[in-house]
Amino acid sequence: MSEGDQLRRIADEEMETNNSGGENAEMNYPENQNKRKRYHRHMPEQIQAMEQFFRDCPHPDTKQRNELSQELGMDPIQVKFWFQNKRTQMKTKHDRQENAYLRVENENLKAENMRYREVLGNASCPACGRMASIGDVSLDDRHLRMENARLREEIERISAAASRYVGKPLTNLAVAPSASVPRSTSLGCGPFFKGSTSKAKGSNDEEDSDDEPKTAP
DNA sequence: ATTCGTCCCCGTTTTACATCA
DNA sequence: CATGATGTAAAACGGGGACGA
Numbered sequence: 001m002s003e004g005d006q007l008r009r010i011a012d013e014e015m016e017t018n019n020s021g022g023e024n025a026e027m028n029y030p031e032n033q034n035k036r037k038r039y040h041r042h043m044p045e046q047i048q049a050m051e052q053f054f055r056d057c058p059h060p061d062t063k064q065r066n067e068l069s070q071e072l073g074m075d076p077i078q079v080k081f082w083f084q085n086k087r088t089q090m091k092t093k094h095d096r097q098e099n100a101y102l103r104v105e106n107e108n109l110k111a112e113n114m115r116y117r118e119v120l121g122n123a124s125c126p127a128c129g130r131m132a133s134i135g136d137v138s139l140d141d142r143h144l145r146m147e148n149a150r151l152r153e154e155i156e157r158i159s160a161a162a163s164r165y166v167g168k169p170l171t172n173l174a175v176a177p178s179a180s181v182p183r184s185t186s187l188g189c190g191p192f193f194k195g196s197t198s199k200a201k202g203s204n205d206e207e208d209s210d211d212e213p214k215t216a217p
Numbered sequence: 218a219t220t221c222g223t224c225c226c227c228g229t230t231t232t233a234c235a236t237c238a
Numbered sequence: 239c240a241t242g243a244t245g246t247a248a249a250a251c252g253g254g255g256a257c258g259a
Binding site: 040041042077078081082085089 | 247248249250251
Binding site for chain 2: 084
C-alpha cells in the first residue's frame with residue numbers, strides 16, 4: 001500500500017499541523033498524539049462539489065480525484081475515502097429500498113394467494129352442486145390453480161431474496177400491506193456499484209435513487 | 218507462473234452531533 | 239436547564255480479492 005500509506009501520512013501530517021477541517025481546530029489531544037484518529041467534517045462546499053461530481057461519475061480515477069482534491073483544497077486520500085463511503089452509503093440506501101419493496105410485494109402476493117385458496121375451497125360443480133374435485137374443475141379453476149402454484153413459487157423466491165437482507169424468513173415479518181412501493185428508481189449515473197472501471201469485484205448490478213423512506217426502528 | 222502496485226468493496230473503529238429521559 | 243445514555247451519520251482505516259503490468 002505504498003500510495004495509500006504515503007497519502008495517509010501526508011494527510012496525517014498536514015492535519016496534525018493545521019487541522020484543515022477548521023471546525024475542530026481548537027481541539028487538543030495532549031496524549032496519544034500518534035495513535036488518535038484525526039477526525040473532522042468536510043466543509044459543506046466540499047461535500048456539495050463532491051456530491052455533484054458523484055452524480056456524474058461515482059468512480060473517479062486517480063487523475064480526477066487529484067484534480068478534485070486540488071480544487072477543493074483536500075487531500076486526495078480524503079477524496080478517495082469520501083467517494084468510497086458515498087458508494088457504500090448509496091448501496092445501503094438502495095438495499096433498504098429494495099428490501100421495503102420486496103416486503104410489500106410479498107405481502108401482496110400472500111394476500112392474493114389467500115384469495116385464490118378461498119375461491120378454490122368454495123368451488124362447487126355447476127352441474128350437480130357438490131364440491132368440485134380435481135377431475136371436474138373448470139378451465140377457470142385450472143387457471144387459478146396454476147396461478148396459485150406460480151404465486152407460491154414467487155413467494156418463496158421473494159422470501160428467500162428478502163431474507164438475505166433481513167436475516168430471517170420474511171414470513172415472520174409483520175408488514176402493513178398498504179400502497180405499493182414503486183420499483184426502485186434509477187439514479188441515472190452509471191453502474192457505480194459494480195465499478196465503472198473493470199477492476200471492481202463482486203456483481204452488483206443495482207441502481208439507486210434518492211429519498212429513501214426511513215425504515216421504522 | 219509469480220510478484221508488485223493499485224484499485225475497490227466490505228466491515229469496523231472513531232468521532233461528532235442529535236435526541237431523549 | 240444541565241447531564242448522561244443512546245443512536246446515528248460521517249470520516250478514516252484495515253483486510254482481502256481482483257486486475258494489469
